[in-house]
Amino acid sequence: MGALVIRAGCRTRFGDFSLDVDLTLPGQGVTALFGRSGSGKTTLLRCIAGLQENDGAIHVNGAIWQEGRRRLPVHKRPLAYVFQEASLFPHLSVRGNLEYGFKRVPPARRRVAFDDAVAWLGVERLLERRPDGLSGGERQRVAIARALLTSPELLLMDEPLSALDHPSRGEIMPYLERLHDTLSIPVLYVTHSPDEVARLADHVVLMEGGRAIAAGPLTETLARIDLPMIRQDEDAGVVIEATAVEHDADWHLVRAEFPGGCLWTRDPGSRIGQKLRLRIMARDLSLALEHHGDTSILNVLPAVVTQLADGNHPAVRLVRVEIGETPFLARLTSRSVAALDLKPGKEVWVQIKSVAIVD
Amino acid sequence: MDPDWQAVTLTVKLATLTTLILLVVGTPIAWWLARSRHWIKRPIASVVALPLVLPPTVLGFYLLVLMGPNGPLGHATTALGLGTLPFTFAGLVAASVCYSLPFVVQPLQNAFESIGERPLEVAATLRASPLDCFLTVAAPLARPGFLTAAVLAFAHTVGEFGVVLMIGGSIPGETKVLSIAIYDHVETLEYGHAHWLAGGMLLFSFLVLLILHQANGRLDKWGRS
Incomplete structure (x- = not known):
């Protein structure tokens, strides 16, 4: 296996929005896709997942997910996706939700144990509950555990904290930081919050108007005052x-x-x-x-x-x-x-x- | 067997069979109508909805022509050695399926549409194939829609008259269903018999709607959670 890299070349357009990026990202650590709403970061994530039609090529750590006409369908891509809203299945218990993806991964390919994921996200005591009885923070923790239980080779997170109130965010952040420290799965993390970038990211991609205007290690990229996005930021x-x-x-x-x-x-x-x-x-x-x-x-x-x-x-x-x-x-x-x-x-x-x- | 009772059992048999066939046929149509963005979707949806607005006699007339010895469908069934369908139980089932199709497709389509894209996207990212998604996520979430569709298909078939009259006639044990039996009783001024059957239908229809509302009320609460 060569160097761990994610190559994402994605082009798509709908209405008057167009996305056109060609990125080579490190195949480890947390890469933040950072930009304002409408900058195309969620669209890019959906392209990588295969949820959004696009032209281009997507290679993840040596595996071809998409190239030309060849497109791996979403369910055959070894990824996990955490949506902005937890989107738990309302007809299943928390346990049923967690097992949904877990059961669909062949036992030989499982690298995350059920009990480990449950413990990492602190959802042991919620297992027999129904999703409608959970708080927003609890739901999102279940959603993250559910995603990890598919033993993904790439974890995609689309503003997982933005639908939560302030205390719930504070509740989840330590779990995310711990995952960052303990898991070796590469993560693409979409956010518009500089605070989340500062706390979680190792690398950052700055997005604007459907283009990636800069990408690199966190410290170096945040110091790029040649970029208007950095130097005009009140919180630079x-x-x-x-x-x-x-x-x-x-x-x-x-x-x-x-x-x-x-x-x-x-x-x-x-x-x-x-x-x-x-x-x-x-x-x-x-x-x-x-x-x-x-x-x-x-x-x-x-x-x-x-x-x-x-x-x-x-x-x-x-x-x-x-x-x-x-x-x-x-x-x-x-x-x-x-x-x-x-x-x-x-x-x-x-x-x-x-x-x-x-x- | 008592001819009235025969009409009742025949009606139940027809409605049950029609409902089962409609759930099998209607579900993929409803799923496609709910998900497709193809231009042909609207014409197809209109065709499916036609029985809602057409007089049953018009529908029955065309079915009779189609399935008759000189119709294309009649040719096909004769060639297959099945004879012609009009004035048989099989013909009645075929006509009922056409007649009640919108009552299955529309509630199912609404139920599938109200699920939205998200749960299906989530299931796909959790490694579920499209069929798996449908069976384990879409179908359970659309359960109120399935219940409504089944009850409406059954009740609507029980209540049909015009199409049966055109396509089935009134052969006891073969095509003489409840509504026809009532009509025959009234024609021959047997009001007593007509009362028994008509009253039974009234009670049945009321019970069906009551059960539907009860069940959907409960399912709705559960579905929203």
Whole structure:
């Protein structure tokens, strides 16, 4: 078996909407398809599943799902799909719903045990209930377990949290994060929520008007200020993977190491060696030409300016700096950029006011 | 056997057979009408609905011509060694199937349409083939539709008169069904006999509708959940 890759070339149109993408995605980890509603991300997911007529080619980890006239019907594609609404079968119990896909996979091809999926999603006590008696969050957990029980080679999730209220979302997110950490199944995750991207994605595809305008690893792609979609975003910022390396028990802080430096942040009760996902917003960074020791800001690191771009208002500019090999974004006023004479190659001190641990 | 009782059993036999055939024939038609987006869907739907608006005598007349010794269907059945269908029980069944078709197809079509695409898409992503989807998802979810279709087909066949008169005549034990028996009694001024049969029909029809409403009320609640 060669490298794990998903190739999706899909072209389709209906009404005045057209989708035209040709993507090569990593065949492991979580890839977020991110964009506004109407950007074509759900359509792309439906094309990959075979639920939507389209021209093009779809290869998943070496297997051809679609090419030219040859189209594998949906039920022969080893995928699982989690829809926006849980869409449980109302005529079956929770157990009947979970067994529906499980029973249709030959025992030799099952790699997810019934009891494991039930335990991962915490639905043990719901098994004999009817779907109509469940809360929105419970229903979606059953739907995710039902999908996993087909032992898919690709898991497609279409905004699985967007139909839920805020508390239910909070209820499901930890399960999704745990799946991300324990499962080796590649996931394509459609969302319009930057928060979900920050918490779950390893890779991201930015979608706009039926086109994929960028695709790549999460940190690198979120720092692409050459893209209007990134630099005009009020919530622009980067997400970096770091490791907990030291605790400051007196002040309840943890030192998180990333390629190129370290950051102190609030300790969520981490273990040494634990992976931490940090989200740092562009608005929380400021730049200085000299190192000031007399500041309340804990994290002051040396960096190099690599790129500048206009923001969403003439008064604002975005500056991309690199600390070691890790990119960060800073949103500054145009006046400050001029006053400090910031330009690519310039060495600066980055002051980071706030670091959020998202995972 | 008492001729009235013979008419009752013949009617029940005809209605049962017609209902079973209609469920087998009508289900794929209804499924196709509910799912297809082909232009031919509308003409076909109109043909299926024709018996709703045509006078039964018109339908009976054309069936008689079609199935008669000089009709294309008559030629076919004669060639197959079956003789001609008019004035036989088989002919009556064939005519009843045509006559009651919309009463099966329309409730089933509505039931299938109200399921929507989503449950079928979900089933497909859970590895169910199209036939599997139909049997394990669409059919159970359309259960109220099947019940309505079966009851309407049965009741409508029991109540038919014009088509039977045209195609079946009034041969005791072969084509003399209840409605014809009542008509014959009235013609010969046997009002007593007519009362027994007519009253029985009235009660039967009422019970059928009552049971249908009861059952669908319960199924509706269950279906919405």
